[in-house]
Every structure is written in structure tokens, then in C-alpha cells.
Amino acid sequence: MAFFSNPKAPENFALLSFFVILSCFTVPSLANFHRDAEITWGDGRGQITEGGRGLSLSLDQYSGSGFQSKNEYLFGRFDMQLKLVPGNSAGTVTTFFLSSQGEGHDEIDFEFLGNATGEPYTVHTNVYSQGKGDKEQQFHLWFDPTAAFHTYSIVWNPQRIIFLVDNSPIRVFNNHESSGIPFPKNQAMRVYCSLWNADDWATQGGRVKTDWTKAPFVAYYRNFKIDACAVGTPCASKSLTHELDANGRNRLRWVQQKHMVYNYCADVQRFPQGTSVECKRSRF
Numbered sequence: 369m370a371f372f373s374n375p376k377a378p379e380n381f382a383l384l385s386f387f388v389i390l391s392c393f394t395v396p397s398l399a400n401f402h403r404d405a406e407i408t409w410g411d412g413r414g415q416i417t418e419g420g421r422g423l424s425l426s427l428d429q430y431s432g433s434g435f436q437s438k439n440e441y442l443f444g445r446f447d448m449q450l451k452l453v454p455g456n457s458a459g460t461v462t463t464f465f466l467s468s469q470g471e472g473h474d475e476i477d478f479e480f481l482g483n484a485t486g487e488p489y490t491v492h493t494n495v496y497s498q499g500k501g502d503k504e505q506q507f508h509l510w511f512d513p514t515a516a517f518h519t520y521s522i523v524w525n526p527q528r529i530i531f532l533v534d535n536s537p538i539r540v541f542n543n544h545e546s547s548g549i550p551f552p553k554n555q556a557m558r559v560y561c562s563l564w565n566a567d568d569w570a571t572q573g574g575r576v577k578t579d580w581t582k583a584p585f586v587a588y589y590r591n592f593k594i595d596a597c598a599v600g601t602p603c604a605s606k607s608l609t610h611e612l613d614a615n616g617r618n619r620l621r622w623v624q625q626k627h628m629v630y631n632y633c634a635d636v637q638r639f640p641q642g643t644s645v646e647c648k649r650s651r652f
């Protein structure tokens with residue numbers, strides 16, 4: 369934008385401050401994929417549609433594809449609508465996640481593991497703090513995620529991370545730094561999305577292979593909403609204090625009881641010396 373061409377000039381500085389202050393109090397805004405994201409790999413397999421409101425990623429035998437947000441954020445709420453690969457999607461993985469860069473990185477993951485026709489997708493969630501993950505929870509959905517768009521959201525603030533599906537919380541990861549569990553809160557993150565082949569592990573531990581006669585596989589993204597804090601600016605996003613109310617806690621309990629298929633907190637074979645502290649402390 370021309371306004372920002374010379375931020376050192378005093379008249380521009382006043383204008384700049386005005387825009388910075390304004391941007392801190394904006395309501396959640398619909399991102400435009402042209403303006404706010406860039407397709408970073410896939411050699412034409414990623415396509416922006418609907419004037420920037422939609423984006424499709426495709427995967428074939430030679431490559432998958434992916435995009436990322438142009439900006440980095442420290443805390444916020446990120447909503448994405450996705451329509452997943454239909455039919456036999458076994459071996460494919462569609463992702464929507466936040467990640468910092470470099471060593472000791474932080475990451476908050478939504479990954480959708482495809483399956484044979486008629487079998488349920490697995491929604492895989494994980495949190496990495498300072499390079500360490502091993503905090504997986506997996507779910508099956510209560511609807512067909514390939515038939516229509518559904519909204520998947522990540523709320524990330526200094527107290528907790530909340531994963532939501534169509535506004536129902538499916539997982540809360542609380543900050544337990546006081547018990548020595550690292551929590552992602554010092555590194556800014558970008559939003560990343562991709563569609564790739566992971567038939568070496570995704571479907572039933574790699575036993576089911578991708579059927580390339582069904583390629584190209586296509587996943588659709590749209591209505592990307594960002595209500596987040598840009599690094600270094602004061603921020604009044606409501607997501608900063610987001611916590612579950614009674615209704616949210618009920619909904620979370622329902623999802624966890626009826627639709628959770630894997631919980632690292634319950635995996636004593638994998639963690640014979642005891643599961644992580646946040647597992648014991650976690651109340652909804």
C-alpha cells in the first residue's frame with residue numbers, strides 16, 4: 369500500500385499509527401487467499417478460486433501441494449472451512465496447522481487422515497512445544513467431512529489451546545508450565561495447509577496404500593478467518609481470553625466420550641513410566 373511506502377516521514381507515521389491501532393481492534397476478518405496466503409509448493413496443484421475466498425489443493429503420484437499464511441501470529445483464533453477428499457482417500461493426509469520455524473519449534477496440528485470408501489476419516493491433533501510433540505489425540509467425526517464444508521478452528525492463547533469442529537470443542541490443551549510442561553507461547557507461528565501422500569503411516573499404520581488410479585485427489589478450503597495478534601503490536605482479540613463455558617464443557621465431554629479414538633494420556637504401553645503431567649491435571 370502506498371501509505372506505507374515511507375513510514376519514517378512524520379505524516380506517514382501518524383497515519384501508520386492510526387492503521388496499527390485500528391487493526392488491533394478489528395473484528396475477525398475474512399482472509400483473502402490472494403492477499404493473505406501464498407501457495408508454496410505443488411507446481412500448479414494449488415489453485416485459488418472464488419476471487420480469493422476459496423482454494424483447492426490436489427495430490428497425484430508426483431506431488432501434493434500446500435500453502436501458508438503470509439503473516440506470522442502470536443495467539444489468536446483461526447477458522448478454516450474444509451471439504452475433504454471424497455471416496456477412497458486412504459493414504460492421503462489433508463492438514464491445517466500452525467507452526468513456528470527453526471529448531472525447537474512449536475506446532476498446533478489438525479490433520480485429516482483419509483480412509484477407504486465408506487470408512488471414517490481420522491482427525492489427528494497434536495501440540496508441539498519447543499520441538500517436543502507426543503501429545504496426540506484422534507477423533508472420528510459425527511458427519512461425513514467430504515460431503516460439505518465444515519469449520520475447523522484453532523484457538524491459541526497464553527492459557528490454553530482449543531481445537532473446535534463446527535464450534536464444538538473437541539480438545540483443550542491447558543498451559544501447565546507451572547508443572548514444567550512447555551507450552552507454545554514465545555514463538556510466532558504461521559498457518560500452513562497441505563495435501564500430501566502419507567501411505568507409509570496414515571491409514572491403519574501404513575497397511576493400506578494410496579490408490580493412484582483415483583488421482584488426482586482434491587481437498588477444498590474456504591472462508592479462512594483470522595482473529596489473531598500480529599507480533600509486537602498490542603492486541604485486543606477476544607480469543608486471548610477464550611475459555612469454555614458450561615455448554616462448551618458439555619459438548620467437549622460428549623465428543624471425548626463418543627468420538628475420541630486415541631488419547632496419548634491413556635496410552636500406558638507407549639508411556640510405561642507414566643503419562644505426562646497435564647494428563648492428570650487436565651480438567652475441561
Ligand SMILES: *[C@@H]1O[C@H](CO)[C@@H](O)[C@H](O)[C@H]1NC(C)=O
Pocket residue numbers: 481482483484487488489490570571572573629
Ligand atoms: C479407517 O477405518 C477403519 C475401520 O473403520 C478405522 O479403524 C480407522 O481408524 C480409520 N482411519 C484410518 C486413518 O485408518
